[in-house]
Amino acid sequence: MTNTNRPVTEFSHKTSTELPQERSQGLNVDPTDVNARPDLDTNRVPDMNEAGDHPVGTSVGVLGGAATGAAVGAAAGPVGAVVGGIAGGVVGGLAGNEIADAIDPTAEDVYWRDQYQNRPYYNETRSVYADVDYDRDYRGAYRLGYENRPLYEQNVDFDRAEPELRTKWEQMKGDSRLNWEEAKFAAKDAWQRVTR
Secondary structure: OOOOOOOOOOOOOOOHHHOOHHHHHOOOOOOOOOOOOHHHOOOOOOOOOOOOOOHHHHHHHHHHHHHHHHHHHHHHOHHHHHHHHHHHHHHHHHHHHHHHHOOOHHHHHHHHHHHHHHOHHHHHHHHHOOOOOHHHHHHHHHHHHHHHHHHOOOOOOHHHHHHHHHHHHHHHOOOOOOOHHHHHHHHHHHHHHHOO
């Protein structure tokens, strides 16, 4: 049975380059120019960090904000806890993204690649491993420090976070030959550099 109460519209599969000239004139777009909107390249996959998105920083902010908001809102009862949790999550997510945005991982990597040989612990490590290498041995330790700093409250120092960072190092050290006692100095240097 066909519904006769609704008007049937024609659906066109034409692309914007096949629009009639009179429809595209109002847009000031040449209907035959495929480069008229290069920002609409449909074959390009966007990079998550392209627009300043920081999933880890945002997630940590959401969780912390939601917990705080729910605790504060609980004074008004269950509905207050839910509303407080939602509001806190939104505000916390925005704050977490902003904090993570302040750290440029590429700039940090470049900085430490240039500086690691000038650090006092480098000579100690070199006495154990004559062929110590930034990419294989130190890069992950520095990254551990500067990537994890925004995940902690501003008043938390490296020593308080060290047990958790040690566990993370053991999980992610990959091909690095450094044990935690050797790597922690690099992680601490990177942590302190991005502490603002």
